[in-house]
Amino acid sequence: MHQRNNNFIDFELVRREASIEQVLELVGYKPLTVSGPQWRGPCPIHKSSSPRSRSFSVNLERNAFQCFGCSAKGNQLDLAAALFGLSVYEAAIELCRQLGLEPPTK
Ligand SMILES: [Zn+2]
Structure with a gap:
């Protein structure tokens, strides 16, 4: 059994509990410019x-990011997946682990 509980993570709940700012904090990201909720760097x-x-733009209010260099974009789970080098599912679990949260299941 490789696929243990794979479809039971509540991504919406993870997104509610873990912000894009927390994801960036975990990897020690420092923006070059800050304008309201908008980070660039x-x-x-x-x-x-x-x-x-x-080239990298983050909106903390919308929990969204976009890069004009590599065209990556998405929400905080997409960002965590890209930064951790994991699938979105694995990144959601890893994010919860690093933040000390119980991964929410459906
Ligand atoms: Zn990029």
């Missing part, structure tokens, strides 16, 4: 070659 996914790059 080097992309932690494709690892912008310049530390002054502003």
Whole structure:
């Protein structure tokens, strides 16, 4: 049995409990510019070659990110998956583990 409980993680609940800001905090991300809820800076996914790059854009209110360099975009679980190098499902569990949360199941 490889697929233990795979379809029972409540992604919506994970997204409610873990913000995109917490995901970025876990990997020690520091934005170059902050304008209200909008962060800009080097992309932690494709690892912008310049530390002054502003290709990566995050909206903390919408828990959404977008990179104009590598075209990655999505919500905090998509970001966690990209940063941890895991599937969204595995990233949701890993995120809960790192934040000390019980992975919510349906
Ligand atoms: Zn990128």
